[in-house]
Amino acid sequence: MKDDYTRYKRQIIIPEIGEEGQKKLSEAKVFVAGLGGLGSASAYYLTAAGVGYLKMVDRDIVEMTNLNRQILHRTEDIGMSKADSAKKKLNALNPSVQIETYRDEIRDDTVEGLVGDCSIIVDAMDNLNTRRILNRYSLKKGIPFIYGGVEKFNGMITTFIPGETPCFECIFSGIKEIEEVKGIIGPVPGVIGSLQAIEAIKIILGLDRLLKGRLLFFTGLDMAFKEIKIEKNPHCVVCLGRQ
Numbered sequence: 139m140k141d142d143y144t145r146y147k148r149q150i151i152i153p154e155i156g157e158e159g160q161k162k163l164s165e166a167k168v169f170v171a172g173l174g175g176l177g178s179a180s181a182y183y184l185t186a187a188g189v190g191y192l193k194m195v196d197r198d199i200v201e202m203t204n205l206n207r208q209i210l211h212r213t214e215d216i217g218m219s220k221a222d223s224a225k226k227k228l229n230a231l232n233p234s235v236q237i238e239t240y241r242d243e244i245r246d247d248t249v250e251g252l253v254g255d256c257s258i259i260v261d262a263m264d265n266l267n268t269r270r271i272l273n274r275y276s277l278k279k280g281i282p283f284i285y286g287g288v289e290k291f292n293g294m295i296t297t298f299i300p301g302e303t304p305c306f307e308c309i310f311s312g313i314k315e316i317e318e319v320k321g322i323i324g325p326v327p328g329v330i331g332s333l334q335a336i337e338a339i340k341i342i343l344g345l346d347r348l349l350k351g352r353l354l355f356f357t358g359l360d361m362a363f364k365e366i367k368i369e370k371n372p373h374c375v376v377c378l379g380r381q
């Protein structure tokens with residue numbers, strides 16, 4: 139369609155995308171878990187890029203303390219569910235993307251119904267327990283899980299591909315949740331959420347140079363990126379459970 143061509147022209151002219159790549163994007167189904175700081179960035183860019191179907195879940199309502207970083211939500215949205223607030227903005231941004239948002243909690247008994255037939259999970263959560271649930275589901279279904287985490291001026295990201303790379307548990311087993319309010323400056327989830335959107339777009343396009351087996355750190359105070367190699371843990375209970 140002519141309108142679509144115009145909307146996506148600046149990405150269609152990229153050789154790695156082209157009209158064929160744009161068609162792949164329009165047929166893709168992506169799940170974004172969480173509509174906070176990370177989800178605000180990734181969902182916004184995935185919608186702008188013309189990913190055909192986006193399903194998003196968040197159990198919370200918009201609060202004043204969210205607004206320094208969760209840029210999908212505005213002052214007028216305080217008290218509204220993040221699901222409804224996000225849907226409103228994303229529909230306005232790109233009406234040709236099918237947006238489904240749910241105010242719900244991701245648990246072992248809800249994850250399957252929520253993720254549905256999406257073929258990529260973008261982790262935009264703020265807690266380990268939900269990430270563990272999503273990780274197990276990613277392995278069970280063999281779908282990529284794009285992890286992101288942020289705190290203060292720092293962020294990190296890696297892409298877990300079931301059967302190919304370590305999983306979340308391989309890297310973060312034994313880590314416990316610290317029950318305290320974490321400080322965070324808004325642009326950091328903006329950076330990491332944007333990187334997650336790039337990874338999702340590359341997976342959809344079939345571009346292989348992903349963050350596989352590499353954990354990328356961003357430190358805003360030093361304005362530096364560094365990465366470490368990550369490997370499968372041979373004793374990982376989640377990976378072993380899959381065999």
Ligand SMILES: [Zn+2]
Pocket residue numbers: 304305306307308309371374375376377378
């Ligand atoms: Zn594992």
